Structure formats: C-alpha cells, structure tokens
Amino acid sequence: MTEIAAESMRATHDWSSQAARRRVKRRYAADRRLQFYGIAAIGTAMALLAILFTSLIHAGIAAFTTTKVELAIFLDPTQIDREKPAEANYRKLVRGAFKAYFPDVTGRSQERELYKILSNGADYIVRDYVVANTDKIGQTVKLLVPVSDPFDQLYKRIIPRQIDALSNDRIILFEALKQQGVLSVVDGSGVAKTTVYIDPSKVPLEGGLEAADYDAMVKEGLRSLFLNEYSRSYEEIISDAAAGNLKALVASDPSLVGKTIDVELPLAANYDNLLLAGQATMRNPRFSSDDEFAWFDSLEERGLIANPFTWELFFNADSRFPELAGLMGALSGSFLALLVCFLLSFPIGIATAVYLEEFAPKNRITDIIEVNINNLAAVPSVVFGLLGLALFLNTFGMPRSAPLVGGMVLALMTLPTIIVATRAALKAVPPSIREAALGVGASKQQVTMHHVLPLAMPGILTGTIIGLAQALGETAPLLLIGMNAFIPSVENIGLTQPAMALPTQIFSWADSPERGFVSRTSAAILVLLGFLILMNLIAVYLRSKLERKW
C-alpha cells in the first residue's frame, strides 16, 4: 500500500470511459431488477389475498338470502288438533296449499315433480309456526317457505337451466372431424361420411343378415377416422340409429357383404345440435323436467317468489338440506368450547407467566418450563388432537364430541400464546413501580396483584384475544376428538353434549356434495372471518387505547 500503488490505481480507473459507464448502468439495472422482484412479490401476495376474499365473498354472498315461495295455507281445524298441534299431517297441508297454485297439474308423477320445488323442511316450518301460533288455527295464513336447493340456486343464477352437453375434449374432437370435411348436412340433419366394411365374419351362420353385428361394423368403420384416438369415446358421435340404417341398407342389397362401402352415418343428437346450431345443450340434470321450469316461472310471474335475508343461516341447526342448514349448532359449540378454553387458559396462563416472570428463581426447573412453553407453541395442532383423543377421551373416559373436551384441548394450545403475551406485558411494566410499592411495604404478591398485573392487563387481554381468535379457527384437534358431530337440532346444547364448532362445520359442509353447500360453506367462512376480524379489532383497540407508554 505505498503511495505509488495508490497513484497507479487511480490512474487506471477512468470513471468516464465507455466501459465504466456501461458498468455503472448495469449496476443500476441490477438494483432496479431487485426492486422489481420485490414489488412483484408484494403484488403477488396482495393479489392472492384479493382473490381469496373475492372468491369467498362471491361464492358466499348468495347464502345470506334464501329463495322462498309464499303459501296461503288454510290451517284446517279438522286436521289440526288444538291440543296436540304438532301432530297434524303438515306435509299434506303444505302440498295442498302449493298444489292450489297449479290446478292444471294432475297425475301422481307430475305432482311428485311439482313438489320437488318445495324444500323438504317446509312441513316443519309450518308446524313450528302453528305450534307457536295456535290462535291462527282455523284461519288462512300466508307463510314464506323455502324452495328446494336447485331452485334456490336457479333463482340466484348460480346454476343454469341448460348446461353444455359436451365436454371440451369432445368438442375439440368434433372440430377436428369438421376440419377433415367428414361432416355434412343432409336433409336438415348432420351426417358423418366414412367407409364401412361389411364384414362377412360378423354375419353369423345362423340368423344370417338379420342377426349380423352392424353396430360392430359401424364402430370399425369409425375407427378409420380416429386412428390416433385410444379412448373409445368417439363412438358416441354416431347416433344409435346408424346400425339400423346399415342393416336396412344391407338387407336391401345383400351383395354388399364383403365389400367396403361409403356411408353417411347420422350424428347423435348432441353432435347434431352442435353441427347445426353451433352448440349442444341439455337440461341441467339437477332438474327432472322442463315442466318444473314452467311452474317455477309462473310462480315468479305471480309475484309469489321472494329472496329475503336469511336469519335462518344463523339460527337454524345443521341440516342435510343446504337451504335449511344453519350455523346455530356450530356457533353455540364454538362459544362453549371457547368459554372453556378461556376459563382454563386465562387464569393458568397468567399464573404461569406471573410466576416465571416475577417469582421464579432462575434454576434448571424454570429453564425447563420455559423451553417447554416455547416448544409447545410449535407443536402441530393435530398432535394436540391426538393428546385429547388418547388422554381425555380414552384414558379419562370423557364424552366424545363435547365442547368441554374441545375447550380443554384448545386451552392447552392457547396457553403458550397467553403466557408469552403476559410475560411481555409484565416486562413492559417499569421496575420503578415495583420499587415504589415495595418501598411502602407491599409484599411481593401485593406488588404484583395491586400494581403490576393491573398495569399489564391491557397487554394480557390483547394477547388473550389473539390466542382465542386462533383457537376459534382451529379445526384439526376438534376433528380428532369428534367435534364434527351432525347435530340437526339445537335443543341439546351443553358442555358435555355432542356438538359442532364453526370450523368443523365449515369442513363438513365443504365435504357435502350438494351444490348449495358451496355457498353455505363460503357464508360460514365469512361468518368465521367476521368474528376473527371483530376479535382482532378489539385487540387492536385495546392495544392503542389502554396500553400505557412508559
């Protein structure tokens, strides 16, 4: 590092040279590139968050209303016993009232289809109404009862009346045929031109031409058009009538046997439509006849269909029918489990934190406890479920599916959160307060109880609420202890009764095949997220308003 060396270094580096300028430019480009990656990463994360919420809101918003039909029901005193109003045949009453809108509908099978518009729960809704209003017996009452799930979805334009009859790959196959010029329109209907070998080996000795397997011959002939296809799905392009046509052709000219002939095979109905109209649709299989659409339309024209906000989503119990399923069971189960969780984890968590922070001597045992708490916070939630199953259910014989056990498992999971939050809050209380209280002769416990804990309480409450919010969303451990029982009534709610929780309800609805449960699930998620947001807002409020800055 002599002066000469430094001198020469300065001399060799010319900052204004082309190469140096390019180099600087390149370095700035690298910097901008890094910035761009950062923005892209944040943008992706934000976009994913936005997609998550829009897709949930989009799917869930529909479940907050229910499509209902207004029924004018005469509560016939001859059919409803005033003493035992619950025992009448409400199905008959409801169906009668509904049938009255459609005097033209006759015949058992048509009636059966008509009643499919009504929800299965309509009877119970009317029954509950009558039981609650026995004075109305003998009068005609107008009641809104839900329609069945497919019509609810139809009214909300979630499912269409007609759906595409053909899948994408079928259409691609079809387009390829069209390109090859195989398809044409003859006498207003579509045909496919191909060659068919009238295979003598397929003409049995017994029965002769009558019994020949023309179907197989047609399929062989089709094969030549689809040499690259392995699946045999292309066979459905040709109408079932093709074999009959071929049979008629051969019957009229037996000399064709053993020859390869050009034929025009009629297309199957869906493909025919696709060729002629450009699209092939069919009735949505969830509806059983086009009449149902006509009936439903006529109800709508008469102004009998309404789509009000559905309080039932919150106040009904679970049901196998999506239009009737509600969250009451899940909400009460989650409430009870969280209550147990709070009652256990809050005092135990605070006691642990206070002991470790204010009283415990620094020794090996307290070290072990601390390491333990940190590790418990990282144990997967499903393992806590295993603990609950093996210990609480199997060893102690506690009841399965009960909010009590759910709450106990959740409490064990919430404990570390509360302990960590409490210790942080206790640490934030300045030592001068402790000294002041000790100085006037307060005992250590009095210092803690009278001064330190009250001052730390906002921080503790914030941590507790956040811990409870986590517990509210916790699913796996509750599944393992069976808190996903199907509870179709809200009569038996109790700490030791089988119950459901909000997240396990979401899980079980998400698993249900009915289309209506997709929006119910999303709605339940929105309710859950609503509670979580509320709890977090309370925590943020507590932190900003009550927490003291020292």
Next chain:
Amino acid sequence: MLSYLLLALLVLTIAAYYAGLAKARSFAAATGPHKSHHSLAGYHGAFVAAWAGIPSFLLVVLWLLFQGPVVDQLLIASLPVERIQNLDAGQLNLLVSEIKSVAKGNIFGEPDEVVLAAAERYNSWNAIASWAMVASVLSLTVVALFVARSMLAPRFRARNHVESITTILMITCSLIAILTTVGIVTSLLYETMRFFSMVSPLEFFFGLNWEPQIAMRDDQVTAGGAFGAIPVYIGTLLIALIAMMVATPIGLYSAIYLTEYASDRLRAVVKPLLEILAGIPTVVYGFFAVLTVAPAMREFGELLGFSIAPNSALAAGGVMGIMLIPFISSLSDDALNAVPQSLRDGSYGLGATKGETITRVLLPAALPGIMGGILLAVSRAIGETMIVVMAAGIIAALTLNPFEPVTTVTVQIVTLLIGDTEFDNPKTLAAFALGLVLFIATLVLNVIALTIVRRYREQYD
C-alpha cells in the same frame, strides 16, 4: 348432581371467607389500636376459604377421574367366573359396554340374567359412589373450614399463609406446560408401542406400501392392512417442498422490499395485509384450494393439454405456500432488521448501490436468520393439517409428480381417526405412530431453527 355439589362447594367457600373475616374483625375490635394484628382481615378470610375450598375441589376432580375405572373393575370382578373366563379383552369390553348400555336403559333385544343383574349392580354402585362423593366432599369442606378458622389469632400470619398457597397454585399452573408435553410424549409413545407390537417397525419405516384400511375378512389380500409409510413421508415432503417454493421467494422478496425500499406509508399498508394472510384459519385455505385454486389449475392444465388431478400436490402445496408467505416475510424482516446499520453504512460508503448492499452484504449477514425462518416454515408446512386434509389425496401414491394426488402424514392421521375409533386395531394406532414421527420431526426442526436464530441474534447484540 355434580353441578349442585360444585355450587354447594362454592357457597361453602364464600361462607368460609366471611367466617374468617368476621373472626379477624373481632380481634381488631377487641384489641383496639391497629397494628396489633399481623394481617388484614381479608387475608384471614382468604386463608379459611382456601383451606375449605381447594382440598375439596381436588377431591372432586380425583373422585371423578377414578370413579369410572374403579366401578368398572368392581363390575368385572363381580361377574360370574364361568361367564368371563373364556372371553378375550375385546369381548370383555363388549360385555361391559352392553351392561352399561342396559344400565342406561337402552335395552336392545333380550339381555340375559347376568347382564341385567350386573346392570342393576352397576347403577346402584354408581349411585352409592356419587352420594359418597357428596358426603365426603362436604364433610371435608366443613372440617377444613373449622380447623382453619380455629387457627386464626391476632398475630397469625394469614397473609404469609395465603401467599404461600398462591405461590403453590402458581407453581402448579406452571407445571401444566410440562404436564402437557409429558402427556403428549407418553400417550404417543404408549400407543406407538402397541402399534409396533402388531406391525413391525421395519415395515413402518421402510415399507413402500401404505394401505391401512382393515379388510372385513381374514382371507382378503390386505387382511391386516399394509403400513409402509414411505409414500406418506414422500408425499408430505413433496407438498412441503412445493409450499416452500411458493412462499420463500414471495416472502423473502417482500421482506427485502419492505425493509429496504418501501416508503413508511406502503409498509404501514402492506404489513397488516400480510398479517391478515397469517390470521386466516387453515380450514379457510383448504376450502379456497378446493373452491378456486384446484379448478383453476385444472383448467390451466387442460389449456396446455395435460391433466392435473383435482387434488394434486400442486394445488395443496401452492395454497399452503400462500399461508406461509407472511411467516417467511416477517421472520426475514426481523433478520434483515437485525443487521446493524454500520454494515449498511460501510457498503454505501464504498459506493455500492442499494441492490448491491442488499445482495452482497445484508443477505449474507442475515442468512442464518433467514434460514432459521425457513426451517420454522418447513416445520409448519409438514405439521399443517386442514389444507391437505381438504385439498390433497388420501391414497398413498409413491410419486414425485406434482400434478398427481399424494397424501401426507397429517391427512393420514385425520382420516384414520375420523369416525368411530377403537384403540385395539393397528389402523387406529398407526395414526399415533405417525403422530409421534410428526412430533419428533417438527420438534427437531424447531430446535435447530431456534438455535440458529438465537446464535444469529447474539452475534449482533
């Protein structure tokens, strides 16, 4: 009856408090000037209340825990020998459940004399036990109340006694954390040992075939089920790998931008939004995967001309990655912020651009912290349950193809244990063996990660 007993206990405890309080006040009244007695009257009350309430409450808890098993043992012992000598453990259990169900009044079919008589005994013993509990608990409470009250005196150090009791209670609470861990480890170990007594550990750790469903008949091919868990581990790692491939770049680059480039205003907006991602319950992510991500991927695959299974590893792993973004981002954020300003200044002082400072100085310096964060995220990923239960497969396929469905440890635990569970077949116990593997794996990852992070922090403290 239990709630009435607890209510009575509560009332007696409150009464004990006032009994102590009243006696302490009488000293004050008798001796006149203050400071002649040691503790405030309230502490005398609390002392009596603690002695009246706490031992009795513990007695109730213990009684409840042991009444069931003890009565069961008595019941089995009371059954005629010729009836039970030929039964194995399972059949005996069945008989006991039958007796209990009859005792509850759910009589199906024609239970025989022995069962009816046993059910009657069972009911009467339970009734006796319950009344015995009420009697012993209440008498214990009353005796403790009077003994404790008789100990009070003007110079009695009630405050010190109450504080000792409080300290003992606090220590007990602190031990719950340890007891939880002990409970997890022993229950997992115990059930796993039982599992290994039925299925060889060699098969479990190295077998390639996982078909835990128990056959209905003995002569079926998978009569005992197959418990080679390698495909399950591979599936778990595949999904975790996909998740990390999504979460690591997005989380890391977000953290870099937020700590080094972003304005305070952008940070104030973006950080809470990222926190929202962390606060969403995993069951919601699972549904999001099923509702939106998997169909979108499927359509995208169709567009490109190959098929993606609806429950592909890609969909489950991808959504899990979204969940882990805030995790990686906040831990990387911490690591980058922990790099001292002097290092930055040193780099800028040499004329380095911001980008060069980040890639050449900050990232290498923060690397241990970031690695620790990534390891913690991996531990989260392999322990995550609901996303994979809803979006991944159940069949254990030995594949690394991300477009195919694979299964994970957590999925298997949940599927094996959902529904009715009996603790006597390898299918149920296999879940505990998997749980033990999961517990150990996450524990090891966490310990390593926390050690790395702690060393890193100490380096710059």
Next chain:
Amino acid sequence: MQQLRIGASEMLSTVKPSLAESVAETKITARGISVFYGEKQALFDVDVDIPKNSVMAFIGPSGCGKSTFLRCINRMNDTIPIARVEGTISIDGRDINDPELDVVELRARVGMVFQKPNPFPKSIYENVAYGPRIHGLANSKSELDGIVENSLRRAGLMKEVQDRMNEPGTGLSGGQQQRLCIARAIATSPDVILMDEPCSALDPIATARVEELIDELRETLTIIIVTHSMQQAARVSQRTAFFHLGKLVEESETNTIFTNPADPRTQDYITGRFG
C-alpha cells in the same frame, strides 16, 4: 416464638422520645455490612451508627456503594436475586434480618423515596392511601381520609392538590410528584425514611422545596439521604458519611466533614479533585 413475635411488634411501635433526648440516641446501628452481587463485592465491611430524629447524608462518587448501603436498611436488596448481604443492621436495637421480622412490616416502618419520582399510575388519593390500606392502618373511610390529608399536608402538597385528589398522580409536575412520593412514604407513619438522590431529577426550585420539607420532617423522623450534591448534603444534613469504592471512609458531623475532614480522600472529594 410467641415471645419474640411480641418483641418485634413492641420494637416497632415504641413511643418516640422527645427531641432533646434524641440527639445522642442511636436509631440505626450497622455492623460489618458487606454486599455481594454474584461474585462482585459492592460494599466492604461498613460500620455506622445513625442518630435518631436527624438527617444523615451519604455522599461519594457514583458506584461507591452509598445507594447499595441505603437499600440494605429496608432490605430492598432482597428483591435482587443475586444480591447477598452480610453483617447486621438493627433499628432500635432490633435486627432487621431476624427471620421472625416480616420484611413487609420493616418496609412500612422504613419508608423509601426514589431517585426518579415514581407515583403509581392511579389517583393522588390512591397513591397516598395505598400504604395505609395494605397495612390495615385505617378502620374506616374517614380515618383513611384523615391519614391521606395529614400526609399530604406534612409533605406540603395539600394546598396544591386538594381540588384534584382524584386526578392521576402522574399528571403532577416533577417536584410535586416527588413530594407525593414523600407523602406516600410518610402515610404508613414510618420512623425512618430513606431517600435515594430524591432531587436529582428536579429543578432547583423544586429541589429547594423538597429540602425544606426534609428539614421539617426531621423533627419526627430519622432521614437518610443519598446525594451526589455536596451542597445539598451540607444544607440538609446533621451528619455526613463519605463512601468510596465500596468502603465507608469517614463519618462525622456535617460541619466537620466539610471543613476539616480526617481522611485525605474525603478532602480530595469535597474539594473536587475526583468524583
């Protein structure tokens, strides 16, 4: 046991002798006090006698052990887990480390005022009432009101706060806060008050006010004040002790210390050569 207990209580509630008698009477006797923080020894074998109803000042450079010694007198060092105290301190002839003596009762009788005013984040009234309340010194609300008013009056704060007793103590000015802390300390009617640099966070006017107060309180209380200001020591104290490097170098009448110190280190310190 019973005997001892009664003895302890008697010790703490002895009737105060008149001022004339008290001049020579010793309130606190410390013998062979050494304090260790872990391995480190902070105080070496300190012997001192502190007379009743007077002000004694501890002076010395920072880290000399004067605060450490002060904290031995009401056993505040107990709250530091690694601290270990050897030797005996007795107040009115009674060993404060006697296991029969409750540290809580000791601290009620030996009040303390800290360097930085540390009122509880509660109302002014609650700040003063807290001590009497936990020690059960008042049997009724009106009795408690009386104690609070009397303490605030003795601390010279009553006039300033009588209209806002329910406002938070943390809202007062620094000097008022410190006098509130003194009021809080005297509310438990202690015999001794320890003051750990009570004016270091205050402005000169507030300091003067607190010094006046100390002088007034001296009539009924034994006050020990740690200060880094020699002027303050000279102004308020009757006797002064000089600490240096954990040792008590010299202790005598304040006048003597400042005019004619026996030890050259004291001489150096008070003339400003170090510290």
